[in-house]
Amino acid sequence: MSADPAHDLSSQQSLTSRTSEVEVRRSARRRRTVSAYREGDRTVVLIPARMSVAEEQRWVTVMLEKLAAQESKRILGDDELSARAAQLSEQYLDARAEPDTVRWVTNQNSRWGSCTPSEGSIRLSHRLQGMPEYVIDYVLLHELAHLLVPGHGPSFWKLLESYPRTERARGYLEGVVAAGRLPELPTAREE
Structure with missing residues (x-):
């Protein structure tokens, strides 16, 4: 998933997922898109600054599921x-x-x-x-x-x-x- 290199760290939230810590980064420059990527043992989710807490939680769940689906395709048994x-x-x-x-x-x-x-x-x-x-x-x-x-x-x-x-x-x-x-x-x- 793509990362926006110019993000505002004005708000970060740490949650715990199945395998890693989740860090939410809000960006004033980001208007509509949400993206996520793995950074070591942490998952970073980038969202627009204007999103509500409920929207943030929903998008974190969606993005964790997307990343897990992508990774499960790549992981060898x-x-x-x-x-x-x-x-x-x-x-x-x-x-x-x-x-x-x-x-x-x-x-x-x-x-x-x-x-x-x-x-x-x-x-x-x-x-x-x-x-x-x-x-x-x-x-x-x-x-x-x-x-x-x-x-x-x-x-x-x-x-x-x-x-x-x-x-x-x-x-x-x-x-x-x-x-x-x-x-x-x-x-x-x-x-």
Whole structure:
């Protein structure tokens, strides 16, 4: 969804949704349109300044549903994740990495993924869901490489050299982590 870069932060409201904090930003420049986008773990909804509180609540609900519908179309299930792992292994690792299981997990809040070579299992954090495909592919390929090389030595990184978006994906993930450490700005007071 599109974002209006010139928005007035005269009114912000934090609500809690199913997965993230919601911040409503009112804009005097915005006349009719409402838009929303994800910003880390937060959902930002941009609305015209003249909207009533009831209209705001209705539009927040509508926009959260629209974003959820869009994201559910993009999120791979465990079966699709396994199929993607097989494709990546074939394309970048000469099909040498063959995991027994590949699945999403919700208990990894400090890691993007993990691998247990002895079990042939790969787990990706649910926090990756909704991120660009190349980022998910990088994390998946990273864990596939651990099936072949357990540590992070030169031979491990040599396996990832053929993936053209390694540095871009790593930069994206570093940015997500850094954004999570930024201080929250105080909410502007209404006059």
